[in-house]
Each structure stands twice: as C-alpha cells, then as structure tokens.
Amino acid sequence: MPHTNSQYAKDRKVSRPGKKPAFLNKAKSKKSKSSTTASLSSAKSAAVDSAPLDPSIPANRQEQTALIRAFHAIEKKLASPGLTDPEERKKLLEERERLGGLKTYQEASVHGGDKSRGGESSKWLVKQIKELKIGLDVNKEKETKKVEPMILEDGTKVWPKVERRKLRLLDVGAIAGTAYAGYPWISTTSIDLNPQAPHVLKYNFFDFPVPQTEEEKFDIVALSLVINFEGSLVNRGHMLLHAHDYLLPNGYLYIVLPLPCLTNSRYLSHDRFSSILDSTGWDVVRKHDSAKLTYWLVRRKEGDGAKGDGKVWKREEVRSGIGRNNFVIVVKPGTEVERGVANAEQADAEQADAEEAKEQE
Ligand SMILES: C[S@@+](CC[C@H](N)C(=O)[O-])C[C@H]1O[C@@H](n2cnc3c(N)ncnc32)[C@H](O)[C@@H]1O
Numbered sequence: 342m343p344h345t346n347s348q349y350a351k352d353r354k355v356s357r358p359g360k361k362p363a364f365l366n367k368a369k370s371k372k373s374k375s376s377t378t379a380s381l382s383s384a385k386s387a388a389v390d391s392a393p394l395d396p397s398i399p400a401n402r403q404e405q406t407a408l409i410r411a412f413h414a415i416e417k418k419l420a421s422p423g424l425t426d427p428e429e430r431k432k433l434l435e436e437r438e439r440l441g442g443l444k445t446y447q448e449a450s451v452h453g454g455d456k457s458r459g460g461e462s463s464k465w466l467v468k469q470i471k472e473l474k475i476g477l478d479v480n481k482e483k484e485t486k487k488v489e490p491m492i493l494e495d496g497t498k499v500w501p502k503v504e505r506r507k508l509r510l511l512d513v514g515a516i517a518g519t520a521y522a523g524y525p526w527i528s529t530t531s532i533d534l535n536p537q538a539p540h541v542l543k544y545n546f547f548d549f550p551v552p553q554t555e556e557e558k559f560d561i562v563a564l565s566l567v568i569n570f571e572g573s574l575v576n577r578g579h580m581l582l583h584a585h586d587y588l589l590p591n592g593y594l595y596i597v598l599p600l601p602c603l604t605n606s607r608y609l610s611h612d613r614f615s616s617i618l619d620s621t622g623w624d625v626v627r628k629h630d631s632a633k634l635t636y637w638l639v640r641r642k643e644g645d646g647a648k649g650d651g652k653v654w655k656r657e658e659v660r661s662g663i664g665r666n667n668f669v670i671v672v673k674p675g676t677e678v679e680r681g682v683a684n685a686e687q688a689d690a691e692q693a694d695a696e697e698a699k700e701q702e
Contacts, residue, residue: 593626
C-alpha cells in the first residue's frame with residue numbers, strides 16, 4: 342500500500358503555476374456579510390445558467406473566492422440531515438456539476454500549495470523532520486546491529502548493504518498527492534475522499550485500513566487543512582483520536598489549520614487547542630503561526646496517555662464579541678464516527694463567519 346511519489350516531483354513543478362489560492366487571498370477592502378452573500382449568489386446564479394461554467398479554475402480572484410464559497414455551501418447542504426427532498430438534492434448536485442464539480446474545487450485547493458504562499462505546508466513539516474531527526478532512531482538501531490561480511494572462496498569479503506528505512510508518512514486529504522513528492526527519503530501514502538491523481542488512494546480517513554504490523558505503521562500522519570474541511574464537529578475530534586491507530590509508538594501528527602480557527606473563534610484558542618491535543622494523547626513538539634495558517638507538530642504520549650484521557654470536549658465559549666467565527670472541535674471519545682450527518686445550518690454559519698474573518702484580516 343505505501344508508495345513514494347518522488348516521480349511526481351516533475352509534474353508538480355509543471356502543474357503549479359504561481360497562483361495564490363483564493364481562500365488565502367487577502368481582500369482589498371473589508372467586506373460585509375452581505376457582499377459575501379452577494380458574491381456567493383452571483384456564483385450560484387451563474388451556476389443555474391443552462392451552459393456549464395468553464396471547469397478550469399477562474400483566473401480572477403473574486404471569482405475564485407465565490408466559486409469556493411459556492412462549493413462549500415452546496416457541500417454543507419448535501420450533508421444536511423434536513424435534506425430529504427430528492428428534487429432538492431438533485432438540484433444541488435446539478436448546481437455542483439455546473440460549477441465544475443468537486444474536481445474544480447480541489448484543483449483550486451491544489452493551487453494553495455504554490456510558491457506565492459511560501460510553498461506547501463509540507464515545507465514547514467520537512468524542516469521540523471530534519472531538525473528533530475524524525476525517523477532516524479529506527480535507522481540508528483539497524484546501524485548499531487553487528488553486520489557480518491560474506492566471505493567468498495578467494496577470501497574476498499562482501500559486506501551486505503544496510504538499507505536505510507525511509508520515513509513513512511500518511512498524507513490525509515492529499516488531493517493530487519504532490520506535497521511530499523520532492524522528498525525521495527519520504528515514503529508517502531496519500532489518501533483523499535476525491536483523489537486527483539492515480540497514485541492517491543480513494544479513502545475516507547475513517548475507513549482507511551489500520552496497519553497491523555509495526556513495519557506498516559507510519560512515522561507521521563498529516564492532516565493539513567483537513568480538520569477544518571470536516572463538516573461534522575465530532576468527527577473533527579475523532580480525527581485526532583483516530584490518527585493514533587496508524588502511528589508507531591513515538592509517531593507524530595501534523596496539523597495545519599487556517600489561523601482564524603484559533604485566533605478568532607468563539608470556541609477555540611491556541612490554549613484550548615493545546616489542551617484538546619493533550620487530552621487526546623498528544624504532546625505538542627513544535628508550533629508555528631504564519632500570516633494565514635497555524636502549524637502544529639505533536640507526538641504520541643507514552644504509557645497510559647497514549648490514546649488520550651477519554652475526556653469530552655464540548656463547545657464552550659473562550660472569547661466573545663462580534664465578528665468572531667464559530668470554528669470548534671468537539672471531542673467525544675468512544676462514540677461512533679458520524680456519517681453524512683453534519684449540521685449544515687451550523688456549519689454554513691460557521692463557514693460564512695470564518696470566510697468573513699479571513700477577509701477582514
Ligand atoms: C482543503 S484540502 C487540503 C489539501 C492539502 N492537504 C493542503 O494542505 O493543501 C482538504 C482535502 O481533504 C480531503 N478530506 C476531507 N476529509 C477527508 C477524510 N475524512 N478522508 C480523506 N480525505 C478527506 C478533501 O477531499 C480535500 O481534498
């Protein structure tokens with residue numbers, strides 16, 4: 342199942358023109374919620390025109406933003422338990438197709454990793470891996486083992502080649518699986534709900550087979566801009582718990598979130614996120630905030646805390662005031678993963694608030 346994707350490094354350079362992702366673009370002027378709605382409805386009205394929109398990513402920044410918002414709105418409605426009318430569902434699916442389908446949305450997200458925002462989120466992780474020498478302990482073990490030469494008839498000694506083990510990384514939400522393509526010493530297994538390249542496996546993280554042996558386990562699980570993509574608030578917490586199953590005892594979880602999820606949420610701050618991580622069995626090793634994103638590298642706790650303390654984390658206000666977003670991670674250990682039951686109304690409001698907060702930054 343694991344594979345390295347270094348052969349895709351070339352494609353990656355070709356397929357990543359210097360475009361900034363719409364969702365990271367700074368708005369020139371402060372936009373009100375009504376203008377947000379206006380751009381959404383203009384994208385939507387374009388969507389219901391009889392002719393399909395060009396499925397390529399729009400060059401214009403405002404159009405990109407409107408497109409991404411329209412996709413978000415449609416996805417949330419489709420996931421709503423309140424959506425029982427088959428006609429309404431059909432209409433939403435048609436709207437999504439006319440906007441170019443999920444593929445177009447993901448292509449827009451793929452462009453999020455380009456040079457204009459300082460490289461993909463993989464860049465920060467790779468720096469930490471090198472500094473912390475992650476994965477090298479396994480190699481060290483091998484290297485200290487006594488290696489005996491084979492002695493040929495003529496007395497020549499032939500030394501066996503000691504293979505260095507590659508660092509094993511599970512990239513969840515990998516889209517086109519390009520993030521770690523430029524690092525041949527990393528063996529990346531890439532999964533996505535909607536893969537955009539043949540080497541990316543089509544899997545929901547929650548259904549991806551759990552490795553049974555140490556050899557199959559990973560050094561790192563990456564959830565870069567995936568937790569905030571998850572519509573179910575409880576599943577966001579489940580992602581933190583579920584990641585343990587794929588990792589070696591000292592394995593790492595890498596999380597990237599849009600910065601406003603922690604700096605401008607009513608329900609989450611850096612401190613509370615740290616506490617949630619601690620409670621779900623993770624020690625924070627490194628963290629960093631860029632202008633738009635927050636990066637966290639956390640390691641599995643040892644001993645009793647290895648899979649968390651079982652505490653429930655509900656929505657609790659950590660800061661008040663207007664102009665906040667509602668991003669939250671709910672943790673309910675021992676409960677089932679939610680399937681297609683996102684609270685669309687809540688998630689819609691949260692999304693709109695988060696978008697607005699991003700634009701105001
Ligand atoms: C915003 S993109 C992030 C892409 C990339 N990781 C990055 O950092 O730019 C989120 C991706 O996560 C995928 N995704 C969301 N939930 C997932 C899940 N439960 N299992 C697998 N992929 C998931 C989506 O399909 C989408 O392609």
